Amino acid sequence: MNKHTDTGTAHGPLPHIPQPGVLFRSFRFWVWVCFALLIINVIPDYFVQYWFVFSLGYQSIFWTNFWMQFALFAVYGIAVASVIYLPMRLYAESRMLRNSSVHFGVWVGMFAGWLLAHNYLQYLLAFNGVPFGETDPVFGKDIGFYVYLLPTWKISLTALEVLILIGAVSFLIARSNQLNSQGILQRPQLGIWAKMCLFFSPLYFRILLCFFGAAVVIHTYLGRYGLLLKNNEHSGVRTGADYLDLTWIFSNLNKIYVSTVDVAGIIDAMAVLLHRLNRRYRWITISTGPEDMPPAGQSKQLLRAPLLIGTGLLVFLICFSLCVVIRDSLLVKPNEPYIQLDYIDRHIKATNKAYRLDNIEVHEWNLPGEPLAPETLLASKTLQNAPYVPTWVSYLEEPPDLHHFERVELSESKMVFGPMLQIYQQQQQLRPYYDFLSVDGVRYTVDGQKRMFVSSVRELPSLAFVGPQEWLKYWGSAALLLTHGMGLVMSPANSIDEMGSPEYVVKDIPPQAAGPGFEHEPRIYFGEGTKDDYVLTNIKYMKEFDYATAQGREEFTFPEDLIDGLPVSSVLRRLIFALHTKDVTAFLFSRYIDHDRTRVHVRRTPVTRARTIAPFLFIDSNVYAFIADKKVLWMINSLTTSNQYPYSFPEVLGDKADERAVEEFPERIINYAEDSVKITIDAYSGEVHFYKIADDPIVNTWARVYDDLFEPISAMPEAVRAQLTYPQQWLHIQFDDIYKRYHQKYPIEFYNVEDLWDDADETLGSIGRGLSGFGTGDQMTFSYEGYHILLDPADLPEGVDAGNSGELQFVMLLPFTPEGARNLRSLIIAFQDPDDYGRLVSLQIPQGVFVPGPEQIDAYIDNDRPVHQQVTMWIRHSSEVIRGSTLLLPIGGDLLYLETIWANSLQNELPQLKLFAIRYHDLITSGTTLEDTIMNRKVILGPPTSR
Amino acid sequence: MTEPNSATENEMHNMVVSDRRGPLAVSVAWGYALAFILMLFILLILLPEAEGPSPWDTVAFQSGALELFANFRILDELADLSIVKVADVGEGWFKVDLDLIGVSNRKFGWAPFSLAILFVVVALLLRGLRQRFLAGHFGIPSSVNRQVSSYFFGRGINLFFPFGPGDLATAQTLVQNEASEEAALNVVYYNRVFEVIGITAVLLVGFIYMGWEGAVEAFIWSALLFAAVVTLTRPLGPTTRRTGSYNIPARVWDAFNGRALVHAIRGMRHKPQLLVGLTLLSAFTLGIEILGYWFIKQAFSSPMDDYILMKDITFVHFAIVIAVANIGRIIPYTFASFGIYEIVSVFMFKVFGEGYLSATTVTILDSLLINGLTLVLFLLSLTLTRYPSILDTWRNFIDQSATRSQAEALQTH
Structure with a gap:
C-alpha cells in the first residue's frame, strides 16, 4: 500500500505508529491544560481558606501552614525537577x-x-x-x-x-x-x-x-x-x-x-x-x-x-x-x-499509660444479698433521674457480622436507633424546611436540682436533606432567603406525658422556653446539616426569612457587627466565590449582591469549621448542642493522637456507628491519645474557641506551633464547663478495645488471656412490624456504647468516693461481660462534671459470682408473661414494637435494670413509650409508669422483707 | 505493501526502515504505558478521592477499592475466603463496611445480563454487516460471512496492539479477496466514517431531547473531551502542515482529518439511499450497543431494593456518555482503546452528576462486555477463516509505519 502521507486521498491517512516527538507534543498540550484546570480549581479554595481563617482571627495559622507547605513543595519540587x-x-x-x-x-x-x-x-x-x-x-x-x-x-x-x-x-x-x-x-x-x-x-x-x-x-x-x-x-x-x-x-x-x-x-x-x-x-x-x-x-x-x-x-x-x-x-x-514476662510487662504498662488507663480506680462490686424496699428504690435520686427517654440517636457499634446486617435489612425498620429523633420530627419540625438531625443528652441545674434533658437543634439543613420540596432548591431560596434554623427543642430525660410522649421545656417556633435558663438566641446559621452549603447575608432588595408567624412571616438581617462571613466586596471576589462554589452564574450576575455589605458564610458545620482550622485534631463524631449564657453552642470533643508510642498496642480510633452522622469521620490508627481539646462553635455567630484542657506533650507542641489557637481551660465560661462530656469514641477505644484485655496487669495472666472481657450486648430496636416479615423471633442485639445518667454518689457501692450524697454526678456508663459469657463482669463509670472530669472507675463483679448481664435480662423480660402478652397484642394489631435501651442503674450499692418498650403505629409513625420493665433481685415487673413498675414489686412480693 | 524496485533499493529501504523502528518502539511502549497510566489514574486517584480528602488516604483508598469489589459482587467471596475480614477493627485486615458486603451479596440480574450480551453482539454484527454494504458499494465481491469475519479479524487485532493495526489487517484480508488496495482502504475508512456519523446522530438526538438549558453544559464538556481525545490520540496536525501554534480548531480539524471526512461523505452523494440507510444503520447500531450497556448496569444493580448503579441517570444522559466515549474507540491509540474510553466515559458520567465510583464501575463493566465479546468473535473468525498470523500482521504494520515515518522525515527536510 502507499508509503506516503495519504491526507488527500478519499480514504484518509492509513493507520500508523506516529513518531514519539509527535506524540509528545499533543500529550504535552493536554498535560498543561490539566495543570491549568487544576490551578484554577485550587486557587479559589486557597483564597476562601485564607479569608475564612482571617474572618475568625486565625490568619497566623494559615500562614504557618502555608509557609511550611510552600517550603516543602518548593524545595522538593525544585530538587526533583533538577535531577530530571x-x-x-x-x-x-x-x-x-x-x-x-x-x-x-x-x-x-x-x-x-x-x-x-x-x-x-x-x-x-x-x-x-x-x-x-x-x-x-x-x-x-x-x-x-x-x-x-x-x-x-x-x-x-x-x-x-x-x-x-x-x-x-x-x-x-x-x-x-x-x-x-x-x-x-x-x-x-x-x-x-x-x-x-x-x-x-x-x-x-x-x-x-x-x-x-x-x-x-x-x-x-x-x-x-x-x-x-x-x-x-x-x-x-x-x-x-x-x-x-x-x-x-x-x-x-x-x-x-x-x-x-x-x-x-x-x-x-x-x-x-x-x-x-x-x-x-x-x-x-x-x-x-x-x-x-x-x-x-x-x-x-x-x-x-x-x-x-x-x-x-x-x-x-x-x-x-x-x-x-x-x-x-x-x-x-x-x-x-517465662522468658518473655518482662517484655510483656513493658507492653502492658506502656499500653495502659498511652491510653490513659494507668490511673483507673478499680473497686470490687459485691451486690447486697437482700433487695431494697420499693419506697427506698423510688427515693433513689439515680432512679428518679433515670434517662428512660433516650438521649441518643445511635450509639450503636456496627453490627458485627453479615447475619446481623441481613436482619436489619429484613426488619425494614429504621428504628435501630433511639426513637427521639423520629418523635421530634413528628411533633416539632412544624415547617417543611426544618429538620432535626440528632438528639443529645445535656444537663442543667433547674431550681437547684441537676436534671438531664434531651435536646435537638431545629436546623435548616442543606438541600440534600430537604427532600422532595423542589422549590426550596432554587438558588434564591436556598442561598438568600432560608439562611438559618430556628432554635432547639428540649425535653426532660426522665418524664413523659400520659400519652407516652416527651414533655417539653423548649418547644415551638419561635422557641418558647419553660424558664429563663432555657431562653436562647434561636437563629441557627451553623449546624450539623449545613454540609457543603453556603448562604449570603446582607443582600440588596430583600431580607432573610426568619420564621413563620401565626399567619405571616418575620424577616431578619444578619447583624453586621458579628464576625462571621466573607465579604463579597469586588468583582474579583465574586469570581473567586463563583469558582469555589461552582455557582458561577449566580455569583457573577446576581443583582442581590451588594459589594459594600454582602457576606458569604461558608464551612457551616461545626466539624468542618473545627477541622479546617485544626486538621491535626481527631474529632469525636458525637457533636452536641446546648444552651450557655443564652447562646446555642456546639461542643466538639477532640483528641490529640499518635501511632508511634513505643510498646503500645495500636487500635483504630473512629466512629463505628452506622448512619449516626452526616459528616465523614475518618478513622485513625493510634497507640497513644489524650482527651485534650474542647471546641465550641456559636450556632448564631460562628465564633470558634479551642480550649486546651490537658497538659499533654502533643497538644503542648501544637500550642507552640500555633500560639494563637488554644485558650486555657480557665477561659472556658462556667456554663460551657457545665456541659463537658467525655468523648464517646475515646471511651470506646479505652475500654472496649484496650482495657477489656489490658486490665489483666500480671504478665502471665495477660499471656494466657485469663480474664478477657467483651462489651455487653442488649436487644434493641424493632422487634416486629405487624405480623408480616420480621417477627418477634428476629430481635437484634447490639453492643453497648457509653450512655449518660445522673448518678447519686450515695448509690455507688461502699468504698467508692464520688462526692456527697444527693450531689448528682453526670457520668457515662459502659457494661462488660466476660468474653464468651453473658453474665455481668464490670461496669465502667466515666465522670464528666468539671470537678471530677475524666475520672474513671471500674466496678468489677467477682469472677466467680453470677450477676445476670443485659442480654440475659432482656431474655427474662421477653419471657415475662405480662410483657409478652402486651407485645404480642401490639404486633397483632399492626404496630411496631421498639425495645429501648436496657439501663444498668446502681441503686443503693445494688444493681437495677430498667428497660422501656415503645409502640409505633405503622400507619402514622409516632413512637410512644408504653411500658416500663425492671429487673431487680430476680423479679421482673412492668407497668405504664416507672412508679407503678416499682410498686408492682410490692403487689407481687407482698411487704418488703428488709432494708 | 508496495515492494521496492531493485535489490539495492530493497537493501537501502530495509536499512532506513530499520533505523526508524527504534523510535517507533518508544511510541508503541508509550501506547501501552498511557493505557495503564490512565487506568491507574482512575483507580488510584479518582476512585479514592470520591471517599476522602486525599487521593492517597489509605483508608479512602481501601474503602474505594472495596466498594468497587462490592459493585462487582466479589467482595462477599473475598470475605468468605478470609482475604478481607469482617472481624473487629484491629483484628482483621480491613474494616469492611457491611453495607458493601450486602451489596456484594444481593441477587445478580441474569435476565438483563443476557440481554446485555445479546444487544452488544447484535451491535457488533451490525458493524460487520455495514462493512459488507460498503464493500458492495466499492465493488468488492464477498459474502456476508467473509466480510463480517474480516471485520472481526481487524477489530480483534486492535484488542492487543495500539495505533490500530487491525484496520490495516482488515484491508489486507479484503485485498486477499481480490479487492484493489484503494477500495479496501476505502471500505475500512468509510466504516469508521459511519461510526462517527452514528455517534453524531445519537449526540444530536440527545442534545435536542435535553433542550437548550440542559444541553449547554453537557455539550461544552462533550466538545472539550471530544477535542481532548482527538488531539491526544492523533498528533496536533500532520507534521508537514503549518496551521499556527494556537489555532486549535484548525488543528483539531486536521487531526480528525476533516477534509477526508467531508470528501468521504461527498463521495457518497450519488447514492443517497445508501448514505441514509447506512447512517440509520450506524445510529441504530450505536443505540443497540448503548442499550446493551444500560442492561449490564441493570444486571449489576439489585433488582430487589434501592441499590441501583446510577439510580438517577436518564437513558438520554447515559446514551450521550457512551456516544462521546466511543470517540476513543474510533481512534485506537491504545490497545482496545483501553484507558481512553474509560477516562472519557468516567468524566462524562461525572458531568451528569454521577460519582466516580459508580462511573468507574459501569465503565469497566461496559468495557469488559464489549471487549470480551469482541475477543470471542475474533477467535471465531480465526477458526472459521484462514488469516495471516497476528504477529506477521503486526510486523507488517511496523514496517508500514517506519516507511511512512521515513517519507515524512524526507518531506520535512
Whole structure:
C-alpha cells in the first residue's frame, strides 16, 4: 500500500505508529491544560481558606501552614525537577529529549512537591516538639523522638531515595541517548563490561550512588527503633521488642546493625567497582577505533575484590539471620512465656499509660444479698433521674457480622436507633424546611436540682436533606432567603406525658422556653446539616426569612457587627466565590449582591469549621448542642493522637456507628491519645474557641506551633464547663478495645488471656412490624456504647468516693461481660462534671459470682408473661414494637435494670413509650409508669422483707 | 505493501526502515504505558478521592477499592475466603463496611445480563454487516460471512496492539479477496466514517431531547473531551502542515482529518439511499450497543431494593456518555482503546452528576462486555477463516509505519 502521507486521498491517512516527538507534543498540550484546570480549581479554595481563617482571627495559622507547605513543595519540587533536567542537559544529545525534560521536570517536580507538602503537619511537629519527659525502656530516648522526629526522618529519607531514583532514571535515559548517538553502544568490539563501564562511569552517577547509599544506610539503621513498634503477637508481646529482639548476640537488633553494615559495604563495593572499571576503560572515550582490547582476564580481576566483599557481606547477613531463627526455635520458643514476662510487662504498662488507663480506680462490686424496699428504690435520686427517654440517636457499634446486617435489612425498620429523633420530627419540625438531625443528652441545674434533658437543634439543613420540596432548591431560596434554623427543642430525660410522649421545656417556633435558663438566641446559621452549603447575608432588595408567624412571616438581617462571613466586596471576589462554589452564574450576575455589605458564610458545620482550622485534631463524631449564657453552642470533643508510642498496642480510633452522622469521620490508627481539646462553635455567630484542657506533650507542641489557637481551660465560661462530656469514641477505644484485655496487669495472666472481657450486648430496636416479615423471633442485639445518667454518689457501692450524697454526678456508663459469657463482669463509670472530669472507675463483679448481664435480662423480660402478652397484642394489631435501651442503674450499692418498650403505629409513625420493665433481685415487673413498675414489686412480693 | 524496485533499493529501504523502528518502539511502549497510566489514574486517584480528602488516604483508598469489589459482587467471596475480614477493627485486615458486603451479596440480574450480551453482539454484527454494504458499494465481491469475519479479524487485532493495526489487517484480508488496495482502504475508512456519523446522530438526538438549558453544559464538556481525545490520540496536525501554534480548531480539524471526512461523505452523494440507510444503520447500531450497556448496569444493580448503579441517570444522559466515549474507540491509540474510553466515559458520567465510583464501575463493566465479546468473535473468525498470523500482521504494520515515518522525515527536510 502507499508509503506516503495519504491526507488527500478519499480514504484518509492509513493507520500508523506516529513518531514519539509527535506524540509528545499533543500529550504535552493536554498535560498543561490539566495543570491549568487544576490551578484554577485550587486557587479559589486557597483564597476562601485564607479569608475564612482571617474572618475568625486565625490568619497566623494559615500562614504557618502555608509557609511550611510552600517550603516543602518548593524545595522538593525544585530538587526533583533538577535531577530530571540536569542529566539531560549534561548528557542527552537529542534536542527533543532535552526540551521534553524541562516539561517532565516541571510536571514531576510539582507533583512530587505536592505529595511531600501533604506531610507539613509532621514537619511542624518535628520542629516544635515538646518532650514527653519519659523515655523508652530500650534505647533511653525521650518518647518525643518517636512521635515527632522518627516519622519525619523516615519521610525525608524516603523522599531523598525517591529523588535519587528519579535522578537515576533520568540519567539512564540521557546517557543511553548520548552513547547511542555517538554510536559507542553499537560497537561490536566492545564487551558488555566496557559498555556498562561507559554507561555508569560519569561522576554524576557515582555521586547519586553515594547519596543513595547514605540514605539507605541511615534508613536501615533507623529500623532499630521500629522494633519498639513491632508486632510480636506470637510471643505474647503484642507490640514492641521481645526477648529475641534485644538479648544476646543473635538478636534482631544486632541483625539490623549487620544489615546496616552490609548495605554500607555493598554500596561501597559498587562505588569501588565503578571507579576501577572507569579507570580501566577510560581509553574508550578517548580512542575512536577498535584499539587494543584488554584481556578478558583483567576484567575478572577488577571485579573479584568488590564482588567478594559484596557476596561475603550478603552471606554473612544470611547466616546471621539463620542463627537468629535457630536461636528462636531452640532457645526462645520452648521457654515462653517465662522468658518473655518482662517484655510483656513493658507492653502492658506502656499500653495502659498511652491510653490513659494507668490511673483507673478499680473497686470490687459485691451486690447486697437482700433487695431494697420499693419506697427506698423510688427515693433513689439515680432512679428518679433515670434517662428512660433516650438521649441518643445511635450509639450503636456496627453490627458485627453479615447475619446481623441481613436482619436489619429484613426488619425494614429504621428504628435501630433511639426513637427521639423520629418523635421530634413528628411533633416539632412544624415547617417543611426544618429538620432535626440528632438528639443529645445535656444537663442543667433547674431550681437547684441537676436534671438531664434531651435536646435537638431545629436546623435548616442543606438541600440534600430537604427532600422532595423542589422549590426550596432554587438558588434564591436556598442561598438568600432560608439562611438559618430556628432554635432547639428540649425535653426532660426522665418524664413523659400520659400519652407516652416527651414533655417539653423548649418547644415551638419561635422557641418558647419553660424558664429563663432555657431562653436562647434561636437563629441557627451553623449546624450539623449545613454540609457543603453556603448562604449570603446582607443582600440588596430583600431580607432573610426568619420564621413563620401565626399567619405571616418575620424577616431578619444578619447583624453586621458579628464576625462571621466573607465579604463579597469586588468583582474579583465574586469570581473567586463563583469558582469555589461552582455557582458561577449566580455569583457573577446576581443583582442581590451588594459589594459594600454582602457576606458569604461558608464551612457551616461545626466539624468542618473545627477541622479546617485544626486538621491535626481527631474529632469525636458525637457533636452536641446546648444552651450557655443564652447562646446555642456546639461542643466538639477532640483528641490529640499518635501511632508511634513505643510498646503500645495500636487500635483504630473512629466512629463505628452506622448512619449516626452526616459528616465523614475518618478513622485513625493510634497507640497513644489524650482527651485534650474542647471546641465550641456559636450556632448564631460562628465564633470558634479551642480550649486546651490537658497538659499533654502533643497538644503542648501544637500550642507552640500555633500560639494563637488554644485558650486555657480557665477561659472556658462556667456554663460551657457545665456541659463537658467525655468523648464517646475515646471511651470506646479505652475500654472496649484496650482495657477489656489490658486490665489483666500480671504478665502471665495477660499471656494466657485469663480474664478477657467483651462489651455487653442488649436487644434493641424493632422487634416486629405487624405480623408480616420480621417477627418477634428476629430481635437484634447490639453492643453497648457509653450512655449518660445522673448518678447519686450515695448509690455507688461502699468504698467508692464520688462526692456527697444527693450531689448528682453526670457520668457515662459502659457494661462488660466476660468474653464468651453473658453474665455481668464490670461496669465502667466515666465522670464528666468539671470537678471530677475524666475520672474513671471500674466496678468489677467477682469472677466467680453470677450477676445476670443485659442480654440475659432482656431474655427474662421477653419471657415475662405480662410483657409478652402486651407485645404480642401490639404486633397483632399492626404496630411496631421498639425495645429501648436496657439501663444498668446502681441503686443503693445494688444493681437495677430498667428497660422501656415503645409502640409505633405503622400507619402514622409516632413512637410512644408504653411500658416500663425492671429487673431487680430476680423479679421482673412492668407497668405504664416507672412508679407503678416499682410498686408492682410490692403487689407481687407482698411487704418488703428488709432494708 | 508496495515492494521496492531493485535489490539495492530493497537493501537501502530495509536499512532506513530499520533505523526508524527504534523510535517507533518508544511510541508503541508509550501506547501501552498511557493505557495503564490512565487506568491507574482512575483507580488510584479518582476512585479514592470520591471517599476522602486525599487521593492517597489509605483508608479512602481501601474503602474505594472495596466498594468497587462490592459493585462487582466479589467482595462477599473475598470475605468468605478470609482475604478481607469482617472481624473487629484491629483484628482483621480491613474494616469492611457491611453495607458493601450486602451489596456484594444481593441477587445478580441474569435476565438483563443476557440481554446485555445479546444487544452488544447484535451491535457488533451490525458493524460487520455495514462493512459488507460498503464493500458492495466499492465493488468488492464477498459474502456476508467473509466480510463480517474480516471485520472481526481487524477489530480483534486492535484488542492487543495500539495505533490500530487491525484496520490495516482488515484491508489486507479484503485485498486477499481480490479487492484493489484503494477500495479496501476505502471500505475500512468509510466504516469508521459511519461510526462517527452514528455517534453524531445519537449526540444530536440527545442534545435536542435535553433542550437548550440542559444541553449547554453537557455539550461544552462533550466538545472539550471530544477535542481532548482527538488531539491526544492523533498528533496536533500532520507534521508537514503549518496551521499556527494556537489555532486549535484548525488543528483539531486536521487531526480528525476533516477534509477526508467531508470528501468521504461527498463521495457518497450519488447514492443517497445508501448514505441514509447506512447512517440509520450506524445510529441504530450505536443505540443497540448503548442499550446493551444500560442492561449490564441493570444486571449489576439489585433488582430487589434501592441499590441501583446510577439510580438517577436518564437513558438520554447515559446514551450521550457512551456516544462521546466511543470517540476513543474510533481512534485506537491504545490497545482496545483501553484507558481512553474509560477516562472519557468516567468524566462524562461525572458531568451528569454521577460519582466516580459508580462511573468507574459501569465503565469497566461496559468495557469488559464489549471487549470480551469482541475477543470471542475474533477467535471465531480465526477458526472459521484462514488469516495471516497476528504477529506477521503486526510486523507488517511496523514496517508500514517506519516507511511512512521515513517519507515524512524526507518531506520535512
